[in-house]
Amino acid sequence: MLQRLITSREVLLLGAIAVLLALIASRFPAFVAPSNLVAVFNDTSPLILLAIGQMVVILTKCIDLSVAANLALTGMVVAMINVAFPGMPVGVVVAAAIALGTVMGMANGLLVWKLGIPPIVVTLGTMIIFRGIIFLISDGKWVNSHEMSPAFKAFPRAEFLGLPMLSWTAILAVIVLTIVMSRTTLGRAAYAVGGNPHAATYTGINVGRTQFWAFTISGALAGLTGYLWVSRYAVAYVDIASGFELDVVAACVIGGISIAGGIGSVGGAVLGALFLGVIKNALPVVNVSPFWQLAISGAAIIIAVAVNARASRTKGRIILKSAEHAV
Amino acid sequence: MLMHTQTDAAAATAPILALDGITKTFPGVKALDGVSLRLFPGQVTALVGENGAGKSTVVKTLTGIYQPDGGDILLDGAATRFATPQDAAKVGITAIHQETVLFDELSVAENIFIGHAPRGKFGLIDWTTMQRRATEILRSIGAQIDPGHKLRDLGIANKHLVAIARALSIDARVVIMDEPTAALSHKEIQELYELVETLKAQGKAILFISHKFDEIFRIADRYTVFRDGQFVGDGLIDDVTESELVKMMVGRDVSQVFPQRESHIGDEVLQVVGYDHPTEFADIGFTLRRGEILGFYGLVGAGRSEFMQALFGITKPSKGVTKIDGMIRIIRSPADAIIHGVVYVPEDRGKQGAITALPIFQNVTLPSLGRTSHRGFLRLAEEFSLAREYTQRLDLRAASLDTDVGNLSGGNQQKVVIAKWLATQPKVIILDEPTKGIDIGSKAAVHEFMAELAAQGLAVIMVSSEIPEILGMSDRVIVMREGRIATELAGEDLTPETLVRHAAGI
Numbered sequence: 016m017l018q019r020l021i022t023s024r025e026v027l028l029l030g031a032i033a034v035l036l037a038l039i040a041s042r043f044p045a046f047v048a049p050s051n052l053v054a055v056f057n058d059t060s061p062l063i064l065l066a067i068g069q070m071v072v073i074l075t076k077c078i079d080l081s082v083a084a085n086l087a088l089t090g091m092v093v094a095m096i097n098v099a100f101p102g103m104p105v106g107v108v109v110a111a112a113i114a115l116g117t118v119m120g121m122a123n124g125l126l127v128w129k130l131g132i133p134p135i136v137v138t139l140g141t142m143i144i145f146r147g148i149i150f151l152i153s154d155g156k157w158v159n160s161h162e163m164s165p166a167f168k169a170f171p172r173a174e175f176l177g178l179p180m181l182s183w184t185a186i187l188a189v190i191v192l193t194i195v196m197s198r199t200t201l202g203r204a205a206y207a208v209g210g211n212p213h214a215a216t217y218t219g220i221n222v223g224r225t226q227f228w229a230f231t232i233s234g235a236l237a238g239l240t241g242y243l244w245v246s247r248y249a250v251a252y253v254d255i256a257s258g259f260e261l262d263v264v265a266a267c268v269i270g271g272i273s274i275a276g277g278i279g280s281v282g283g284a285v286l287g288a289l290f291l292g293v294i295k296n297a298l299p300v301v302n303v304s305p306f307w308q309l310a311i312s313g314a315a316i317i318i319a320v321a322v323n324a325r326a327s328r329t330k331g332r333i334i335l336k337s338a339e340h341a342v
Numbered sequence: 343m344l345m346h347t348q349t350d351a352a353a354a355t356a357p358i359l360a361l362d363g364i365t366k367t368f369p370g371v372k373a374l375d376g377v378s379l380r381l382f383p384g385q386v387t388a389l390v391g392e393n394g395a396g397k398s399t400v401v402k403t404l405t406g407i408y409q410p411d412g413g414d415i416l417l418d419g420a421a422t423r424f425a426t427p428q429d430a431a432k433v434g435i436t437a438i439h440q441e442t443v444l445f446d447e448l449s450v451a452e453n454i455f456i457g458h459a460p461r462g463k464f465g466l467i468d469w470t471t472m473q474r475r476a477t478e479i480l481r482s483i484g485a486q487i488d489p490g491h492k493l494r495d496l497g498i499a500n501k502h503l504v505a506i507a508r509a510l511s512i513d514a515r516v517v518i519m520d521e522p523t524a525a526l527s528h529k530e531i532q533e534l535y536e537l538v539e540t541l542k543a544q545g546k547a548i549l550f551i552s553h554k555f556d557e558i559f560r561i562a563d564r565y566t567v568f569r570d571g572q573f574v575g576d577g578l579i580d581d582v583t584e585s586e587l588v589k590m591m592v593g594r595d596v597s598q599v600f601p602q603r604e605s606h607i608g609d610e611v612l613q614v615v616g617y618d619h620p621t622e623f624a625d626i627g628f629t630l631r632r633g634e635i636l637g638f639y640g641l642v643g644a645g646r647s648e649f650m651q652a653l654f655g656i657t658k659p660s661k662g663v664t665k666i667d668g669m670i671r672i673i674r675s676p677a678d679a680i681i682h683g684v685v686y687v688p689e690d691r692g693k694q695g696a697i698t699a700l701p702i703f704q705n706v707t708l709p710s711l712g713r714t715s716h717r718g719f720l721r722l723a724e725e726f727s728l729a730r731e732y733t734q735r736l737d738l739r740a741a742s743l744d745t746d747v748g749n750l751s752g753g754n755q756q757k758v759v760i761a762k763w764l765a766t767q768p769k770v771i772i773l774d775e776p777t778k779g780i781d782i783g784s785k786a787a788v789h790e791f792m793a794e795l796a797a798q799g800l801a802v803i804m805v806s807s808e809i810p811e812i813l814g815m816s817d818r819v820i821v822m823r824e825g826r827i828a829t830e831l832a833g834e835d836l837t838p839e840t841l842v843r844h845a846a847g848i
Contacts, residue, residue, distance in 0.1 A: 198719055198720050199718050199719055200715050200718050200719075200720060203704065203711060204711075206697075206704075207700065210700055211696070214696060214697050215697070215708075216656065217654075217686060217688055217695075218676070218680075218762070219676040219709050220677075221675065221677070277697070
């Protein structure tokens with residue numbers, strides 16, 4: 016039933032994206048040309064990477080507001096490493112970015128787990144701290160394109176089978192996380208913790224530790240995205256991806272991840288991100304002011320939540336009916 | 343077997359407030375079944391009954407929180423209804439609850455007058471009048487409290503006095519006291535008695551709910567007994583003895599059928615020594631053998647669930663040793679307990695039992711994931727076969743094991759929770775109020791099943807507040823009172839009267 020519900024919710028969202036694309040195509044057929052769809056997917060890849068990490072966190076009844084700041088700090092650090100050691104292989108740089116992001120995610124997770132501070136407060140705090148650290152280490156200065164090594168900048172653009180590595184990275188992360196969520200004890204624990212923390216405790220699941228790992232996953236993905244972002248745009252400064260955490264949460268909400276925890280899927284987060292990505296890329300093409308983009312994104316969030324709320328209400332009625340029969 | 347003692351000639355006055363044939367049904371449970379209750383001016387009526395007799399429901403009905411499904415509420419002889427708690431407050435009905443419902447961050451005066459503060463010009467709060475009247479009321483009940491202090495700074499006893507002052511500030515005619523002495527010291531209780539005398543002298547009708555027989559006989563004028571949501575009898579306290587009251591509380595005309603068991607009690611499997619907790623329980627020790635059902639009886643708040651949670655590793659006792667099969671086992675978390683073969687089926691199923699958003703098979707395997715996974719990776723085929731095995735044993739009928747637990751009936755959800763624990767292959771299973779809030783048919787099924795578990799050699803601890811269940815199922819009963827073991831009963835000593843006496847401390 017849950018599986019069917021999620022599937023139907025995902026199908027619904029997929030339908031919404033298809034309708035959106037059809038509407039755009041009716042006026043601008045070029046938008047749905049394969050090369051442009053690849054470009055839209057590539058452009059949405061950072062959002063996908065962050066949204067699937069956020070999804071795990073939200074699933075465990077938490078929220079991670081520090082992802083964009085984590086991304087920016089990691090991006091600045093790897094950019095400065097690249098300036099200092101231009102010869103360092105890209106593989107090492109990527110590993111460093113993931114490691115740094117992981118450490119920041121673990122810091123969030125430890126504060127939530129060991130000190131019991133509400134996640135929204137912890138990550139609001141660390142968000143500001145991370146941005147502050149960028150300012151301290153960079154002195155407020157930018158790292159510009161000409162300071163970065165060619166190899167550093169080339170990786171996300173390098174194409175393989177017609178897709179840039181940025182897109183491939185997102186696809187790989189989606190596959191790995193899908194397996195983690197559906198086929199490992201950690202994934203199962205995340206659903207259990209979000210669905211009913213008390214019950215999870217009684218079955219021997221450590222709620223705090225599960226939340227810690229959720230933050231760690233979110234941090235690792237944010238760190239990875241930090242490198243990809245900075246190398247793709249070939250610039251690093253204090254305010255990159257400023258406010259992006261809200262897009263990430265929005266993608267999750269649109270993707271049917273229950274903000275109360277326990278319900279959601281990696282696929283849903285991906286579709287939520289793609290929905291926002293299509294809108295963001297299509298509006299300039301159809302000549303709509305970018306201001307409308309905000310309004311449309313906002314409306315999409317509310318509609319998604321309303322649809323999900325209605326779905327769970329219907330479920331409530333079914334429970335009552337079956338209870339009636341049982342009594 | 344109604345025992346309506348007609349002594350109204352003695353109490354010539356008419357009741358201020360009366361309930362007549364009140365019925366209140368919740369899904370699957372009849373909380374009140376045609377109960378009657380009369381409250382007379384200047385008299386204290388004690389409402390007596392076991393846990394689950396319907397006392398709290400009556401209080402909520404009287405104060406407008408619940409609407410009765412049938413029957414009449416008579417105020418000065420005229421039928422009335424309280425659609426909201428405000429309606430009840432308006433006619434002067436006020437309740438002082440077990441846990442005082444007050445506001446820690448507000449001052450004493452504000453707490454007394456919240457919702458009906460004296461108003462001055464422009465409808466603004468008249469602070470001077472409020473302060474003065476608060477001082478008057480506090481003085482009238484002999485409370486030495488500065489109305490300007492924040493409530494947070496007061497002790498529990500003084501908070502109670504504030505609650506009482508609040509009750510008086512609305513010109514209460516009916517004061518309901520729900521276990522008012524539970525948190526008070528001996529001296530404070532004496533002061534409360536004096537206060538009750540003052541209220542009586544002012545002609546107020548008092549409904550006094552208590553488990554403690556000594557205080558009922560000390561201050562009540564009348565009694566009313568409920569059992570299982572039904573009216574059993576009422577009358578004057580002077581016409582009744584303690585043992586007659588106990589009989590009325592526990593006597594049963596409907597005899598529940600419990601499975602016939604032949605206990606095959608085996609080796610000792612669990613030994614608990616010297617469990618202490620700074621605030622909740624002390625000096626808990628007992629042994630448990632294979633094939634035995636050990637009942638834990640006590641009043642609500644006697645510390646039974648708190649101890650069980652410590653035994654299961656949810657909370658940390660200050661000291662205590664657990665031996666399983668003769669080996670000392672350190673249990674720091676539920677995961678440790680499950681590994682060593684101790685499982686706990688908690689009382690509140692909705693909150694602590696099943697994860698309604700997950701399918702049946704995932705719920706069943708949740709505590710056994712260690713066995714159905716390899717290096718953190720799940721083995722779905724093993725999960726399904728484990729879930730199938732245990733749901734079949736419990737005769738759980740569902741379209742598929744993929745069905746969300748949230749879509750199952752209460753009885754089937756209960757089966758999922760039990761299947762989940764059995765799948766861990768435990769040695770000791772702790773069932774906390776296993777049949778609370780489920781219908782008679784499901785109850786019988788749970789009892790059958792419990793007997794079967796014991797027959798298979800499992801050791802069962804059953805925490806229950808239902809005397810018939812305790813008597814019908816247990817080989818041995820430990821009675822807890824105020825965080826300590828009051829006594830251990832078995833065989834002929836195991837009677838409703840002895841249980842109630844030890845639990846209430848009389």
